[in-house]
Amino acid sequence: MRWPWRRYHMLISSLPALPTRFDAERLPISAERLQDRLRMLDPEDGREIRHLLEILEWTQRFAETTDAAVVARYRELMRGISHPLLREAAARAVAARMIATALRRRRRGLGPPAIGIGGWVDHIRRHFGEPDLGLAHAFPRVPELRRLFDEGDALGFHRGLIDATWVWLKRRADDHHFTFEAVALYVGRWELMHHWQQLEAGRGRAVFETLVAEALGEHADVYA
Numbered sequence: 001m002r003w004p005w006r007r008y009h010m011l012i013s014s015l016p017a018l019p020t021r022f023d024a025e026r027l028p029i030s031a032e033r034l035q036d037r038l039r040m041l042d043p044e045d046g047r048e049i050r051h052l053l054e055i056l057e058w059t060q061r062f063a064e065t066t067d068a069a070v071v072a073r074y075r076e077l078m079r080g081i082s083h084p085l086l087r088e089a090a091a092r093a094v095a096a097r098m099i100a101t102a103l104r105r106r107r108r109g110l111g112p113p114a115i116g117i118g119g120w121v122d123h124i125r126r127h128f129g130e131p132d133l134g135l136a137h138a139f140p141r142v143p144e145l146r147r148l149f150d151e152g153d154a155l156g157f158h159r160g161l162i163d164a165t166w167v168w169l170k171r172r173a174d175d176h177h178f179t180f181e182a183v184a185l186y187v188g189r190w191e192l193m194h195h196w197q198q199l200e201a202g203r204g205r206a207v208f209e210t211l212v213a214e215a216l217g218e219h220a221d222v223y224a
Contacts, residue, residue, distance in 0.1 A: 009178040011040050015186060022166040022192045023159070034190060041183070049184050051080035055090040056165075056191045059097040067115035074117040085172065085181050089188055092168050094118040096161050099142060102133055103149050139164070158199070166192050 014037055016028040029037075038046060055077050062070050074094065081087050095118050102124045105113060112128035113121065120135070127134030132142045141164045148157040166189060173185040 007040070008180060008183065011037060012178050012182055012186070014040075018186065018189055018193070022162055022189065023196055024193065027190070027193055027197065029190070031194065034187070038183075038187070045180055045183075048081060048083050048086055049187050051077060052086045052090055052184060052188060053191055055081070056093050056188060057195070059093040060195050062097070067113065071115055071117055083180070083184070085176075086184055089169060089172070089185070091118055093165055095120050095139070096165055098124060099133065099135065099139065099145070100149075100157075100161060102128065103146055107149065159196075162192050162196055 015034075018028055038049065041049070058073070058077060062073075078087070078090065081090055098113070098116055098118050098120060101113060101116075105111065106128065112125040116124070120138075123135070124133050132146055135142045141160060145157060145160045145164075148160055169185050169188050169192070173182060173189070176182040176185060
């Protein structure tokens with residue numbers, strides 16, 4: 001059940017503005033304070049946003065080790081999201097991850113993914129041999145990401161993936177003000193900032209080193 005407009009206005013007004021870029025030096029609000037603000041949400045709305053966060057966090061690095069397990073987890077997570085815009089945001093993040101997976105498989109001399117997730121899997125399979133997977137029209141950043149990946153620039157590649165999702169979320173946020181959608185898009189962008197800062201911080205060094213190794217093809221797990 002959606003809140004009255006005034007209550008969303010109060011919540012949005014209590015949140016500090018996000019920076020223009022995801023790689024700003026500091027988060028505008030801590031995780032603890034953000035969670036405290038989100039307690040103002042109706043329980044149903046809060047659950048929807050938590051499920052979106054799960055998808056965004058999960059797509060940064062799939063923990064499952066097989067294609068079938070990835071598909072099962074994706075379906076489980078998506079069952080928790082009913083709002084159309086949140087499902088669209090989740091699908092966008094998943095599409096970015098599938099593009100990364102396809103580029104990684106191709107670099108390692110493997111074929112297209114036999115099992116995949118999201119709405120672009122069949123397209124990727126059909127256009128797997130094309131330099132940009134036939135996706136440049138829908139995802140203009142694919143040529144740039146392919147170049148970074150081919151050059152072995154793991155950090156630049158990961159930055160580009162995050163930035164592509166950030167720009168899309170920001171563009172959609174420009175269409176929503178003081179609504180549930182505005183809250184969800186704010187939280188989605190905050191999560192991207194949080195993820196990037198974890199990578200750059202000392203506690204994220206092991207994660208970053210794994211990303212570098214994977215981009216250079218030292219690991220066998222094509223979904224990692």
